[in-house]
Amino acid sequence: MKIIGKIGKGKVEVNEKTKFSILLNNVAKKADIAEGKRAVEDIIRVIYRHQPISTKKIAQKTRLPLPIVAKVRTILEREKILKRTERGAELTDLGKEFAENFLKLKYKKSLTCKTCNGRGIVLDEFFEDILNKVRVWAKRRPLVDTTIDQSFATPETSTYRAALMYERGDLEGKRILFVGDDDLTSLPTALTNMAEEIAVVDIDERILKLIEKFSQKEGVKIKTIKHDLRNPLPQDLKERFDVISTDPPYTVDGLKLFLSRGIEALGKEGIAYLSYSHKPIDEWLSIQKAITNMGFVISELIPNFNYYEGSEIIANTTFIARLVGKNLKINIGDTEKIYTGLVKPVIRYYKCLKCGKIHKVGEEVKKVEDLVCECGGKKFKMIKREKLKNE
Amino acid sequence: MKIIGKIGKGKVEVNEKTKFSILLNNVAKKADIAEGKRAVEDIIRVIYRHQPISTKKIAQKTRLPLPIVAKVRTILEREKILKRTERGAELTDLGKEFAENFLKLKYKKSLTCKTCNGRGIVLDEFFEDILNKVRVWAKRRPLVDTTIDQSFATPETSTYRAALMYERGDLEGKRILFVGDDDLTSLPTALTNMAEEIAVVDIDERILKLIEKFSQKEGVKIKTIKHDLRNPLPQDLKERFDVISTDPPYTVDGLKLFLSRGIEALGKEGIAYLSYSHKPIDEWLSIQKAITNMGFVISELIPNFNYYEGSEIIANTTFIARLVGKNLKINIGDTEKIYTGLVKPVIRYYKCLKCGKIHKVGEEVKKVEDLVCECGGKKFKMIKREKLKNE
Numbered sequence: 213m214k215i216i217g218k219i220g221k222g223k224v225e226v227n228e229k230t231k232f233s234i235l236l237n238n239v240a241k242k243a244d245i246a247e248g249k250r251a252v253e254d255i256i257r258v259i260y261r262h263q264p265i266s267t268k269k270i271a272q273k274t275r276l277p278l279p280i281v282a283k284v285r286t287i288l289e290r291e292k293i294l295k296r297t298e299r300g301a302e303l304t305d306l307g308k309e310f311a312e313n314f315l316k317l318k319y320k321k322s323l324t325c326k327t328c329n330g331r332g333i334v335l336d337e338f339f340e341d342i343l344n345k346v347r348v349w350a351k352r353r354p355l356v357d358t359t360i361d362q363s364f365a366t367p368e369t370s371t372y373r374a375a376l377m378y379e380r381g382d383l384e385g386k387r388i389l390f391v392g393d394d395d396l397t398s399l400p401t402a403l404t405n406m407a408e409e410i411a412v413v414d415i416d417e418r419i420l421k422l423i424e425k426f427s428q429k430e431g432v433k434i435k436t437i438k439h440d441l442r443n444p445l446p447q448d449l450k451e452r453f454d455v456i457s458t459d460p461p462y463t464v465d466g467l468k469l470f471l472s473r474g475i476e477a478l479g480k481e482g483i484a485y486l487s488y489s490h491k492p493i494d495e496w497l498s499i500q501k502a503i504t505n506m507g508f509v510i511s512e513l514i515p516n517f518n519y520y521e522g523s524e525i526i527a528n529t530t531f532i533a534r535l536v537g538k539n540l541k542i543n544i545g546d547t548e549k550i551y552t553g554l555v556k557p558v559i560r561y562y563k564c565l566k567c568g569k570i571h572k573v574g575e576e577v578k579k580v581e582d583l584v585c586e587c588g589g590k591k592f593k594m595i596k597r598e599k600l601k602n603e
Numbered sequence: 604m605k606i607i608g609k610i611g612k613g614k615v616e617v618n619e620k621t622k623f624s625i626l627l628n629n630v631a632k633k634a635d636i637a638e639g640k641r642a643v644e645d646i647i648r649v650i651y652r653h654q655p656i657s658t659k660k661i662a663q664k665t666r667l668p669l670p671i672v673a674k675v676r677t678i679l680e681r682e683k684i685l686k687r688t689e690r691g692a693e694l695t696d697l698g699k700e701f702a703e704n705f706l707k708l709k710y711k712k713s714l715t716c717k718t719c720n721g722r723g724i725v726l727d728e729f730f731e732d733i734l735n736k737v738r739v740w741a742k743r744r745p746l747v748d749t750t751i752d753q754s755f756a757t758p759e760t761s762t763y764r765a766a767l768m769y770e771r772g773d774l775e776g777k778r779i780l781f782v783g784d785d786d787l788t789s790l791p792t793a794l795t796n797m798a799e800e801i802a803v804v805d806i807d808e809r810i811l812k813l814i815e816k817f818s819q820k821e822g823v824k825i826k827t828i829k830h831d832l833r834n835p836l837p838q839d840l841k842e843r844f845d846v847i848s849t850d851p852p853y854t855v856d857g858l859k860l861f862l863s864r865g866i867e868a869l870g871k872e873g874i875a876y877l878s879y880s881h882k883p884i885d886e887w888l889s890i891q892k893a894i895t896n897m898g899f900v901i902s903e904l905i906p907n908f909n910y911y912e913g914s915e916i917i918a919n920t921t922f923i924a925r926l927v928g929k930n931l932k933i934n935i936g937d938t939e940k941i942y943t944g945l946v947k948p949v950i951r952y953y954k955c956l957k958c959g960k961i962h963k964v965g966e967e968v969k970k971v972e973d974l975v976c977e978c979g980g981k982k983f984k985m986i987k988r989e990k991l992k993n994e
Binding site: 213214253254257314315316317318319321322323324325326327328330331332333334335336338339375376378379381384385386387404406408451452453454479490493494496497500501504507509510511512513514515531533536537538 | 604605644645648705706707708709710712713714715716717718719721722723724725726727729730766767769770772775776777778795797799842843844845870881884885887888891892895898900901902903904905906924927928929
């Protein structure tokens with residue numbers, strides 16, 4: 213909102229406008245977030261339209277990271293703009309004034325299509341049946357390995373991805389490679405029995421074994437290859453695929469690396485489905501420049517397409533983009549900095565569900581999977597996350 | 604489809620595969636189109652899924668220009684892959700074999716959401732009422748001036764654009780500039796009574812007069828400014844808007860110019876809604892590079908969002924992209940080459956609806972509006988379009 217020109221009629225209005233303008237600036241400053249005032253405005257608008265609303269839902273609808281939303285919400289509570297009730301965040305009378313008189317909000321309806329949840333496509337019976345099968349298999353997944361930025365998409369998400377590939381003509385008769393597949397998108401894809409060939413490269417043997425068991429049981433064919441993507445693809449995977457699908461680590465170098473391996477698989481041209489986190493503009497801009505420099509065009513970008521299980525603090529919702537490539541060229545950055553934990557080391561605190569003891573994960577113990585409590589407990593819940601400052 | 608490796612069991616299959624592969628190559632070569640084999644595959648897939656289907660619908664679903672689709676369809680008819688019935692294009696038995704045995708198509712359902720037609724948003728009652736008003740006003744539009752690439756979006760399209768702006772938080776309390784508005788998107792936007800300020804710059808006085816009449820009659824405020832966008836914006840429009848909306852000429856220079864004028868209006872940061880034609884990859888890539896170089900990020904891109912009236916040959920459906928800008932900088936190319944007619948001069952043939960005489964438009968007579976038949980007829984129908992080769 214650009215504040216320009218005449219400031220209304222009376223003195224009262226001038227004061228209120230100035231007061232709210234200063235308040236907005238202060239909140240943005242205190243929250244210290246890349247998107248500044250716009251993010252604060254977005255959060256207030258979403259609460260105004262959907263209150264009472266949970267912090268997680270605010271994050272989904274604003275496409276802002278959950279910790280940012282939580283921080284802004286706390287500051288807004290202190291400023292008496294918001295109050296927290298059992299059912300979620302609500303605007304106070306002051307907050308309502310702020311929303312209506314200053315931000316000029318008045319209408320509360322959401323126009324997002326309820327049939328498709330804004331994705332633009334829906335599952336028919338055939339894909340619904342596939343989803344039901346995927347749900348069963350997804351329960352057998354191992355625990356996430358956060359050191360390699362694992363974070364599992366919901367079975368619904370992976371099935372919608374397969375449906376989107378079908379709808380756009382990128383599934384029937386096509387050779388498809390999954391560049392990393394902790395999301396198990398190869399499962400619904402294989403269950404369609406539409407692809408000419410499906411292959412998965414992943415560094416995590418646990419994921420590959422699950423996919424192999426699945427293939428055996430369901431009578432489908434998925435080639436699995438254990439491979440560290442920091443190294444070039446094996447020769448027999450090169451230049452033989454029509455389509456690749458990836459949900460890489462959410463760093464610029466992670467994106468460049470995974471897409472480059474995808475390009476090795478595609479050769480000079482092909483289609484890439486990229487799932488990626490909503491990012492602050494500066495980072496977003498480097499990412500889009502990297503994408504176009506590799507020779508990919510963004511032919512479609514659907515926000516809030518992907519939802520994830522478990523670690524909702526890290527990734528609650530991301531977009532999917534369909535990239536069309538011609539004269540593709542690989543572009544690999546610093547392969548040592550691809551995981552977010554390496555860029556910004558993170559300590560996670562887990563609570564033992566048996567005795568309640570708090571454990572640190574991220575220094576000596578690297579993965580929650582390696583954690584065993586002194587009481588013998590093996591189930592934990594993440595309660596806090598902390599970024600370590602880089603030296 | 605990459606054709607690799609083993610070619611099946613028997614001799615018959617080898618021959619068929621080879622035959623169809625040669626056929627696909629030949630059709631793509633004869634059609635001489637930028638997207639090559641993929642475009643031909645896309646056309647066959649859309650016919651397979653939706654037959655019988657009109658050429659216009661094929662163009663919409665494949666996002667290919669109508670003349671290209673018509674050309675490929677004619678070649679496919681000659682090759683006995685397609686037949687034309689009263690109800691549209693259908694595959695022959697040979698075509699079905701081609702689709703099922705070679706392209707490996709088998710499933711025919713469309714997963715595009717029928718509620719929102721793939722747009723991801725729907726109009727509620729409030730916006731439906733607005734649409735009904737816009738429909739009435741749209742009937743009063745002048746004839747399109749094709750020398751400045753006019754082509755009117757449907758009232759539904761312009762109302763959906765306003766709805767999208769609302770849904771994304773870019774309407775309430777915002778200052779919005781329409782950089783060119785032959786689509787009359789300012790009308791539904793103003794009817795919401797949500798914006799802080801609405802302004803329109805356009806070179807066509809007829810459009811501005813209609814908007815002025817509308818504002819007077821409907822009691823809304825839209826500032827209209829007659830302006831040739833090849834010149835910088837008037838000083839009092841600079842750096843005062845939060846959001847711009849544009850559907851520029853579909854040339855790289857047209858896009859750069861219109862977005863740059865938008866940046867003058869926004870200042871360092873802001874939101875842009877860009878409607879633009881689905882283009883062949885090479886051109887698309889220059890366009891996306893131009894967008895990111897100006898400092899805009901594509902935060903969302905919805906294909907087939909916009910539909911146009913009348914000149915369906917030129918533009919049947921285009922996408923809308925929501926761009927978010929930070930540290931924006933203008934980037935103006937060759938302002939003399941912004942209109943497609945100047946890049947590739949086009950002759951249009953119009954038939955008088957009274958006497959049937961055919962008239963040429965594009966050389967001496969520049970606009971269909973200037974055309975009067977010797978019989979006195981003033982209503983014409985475009986029947987053919989021809990590109991002149993540039994010297």
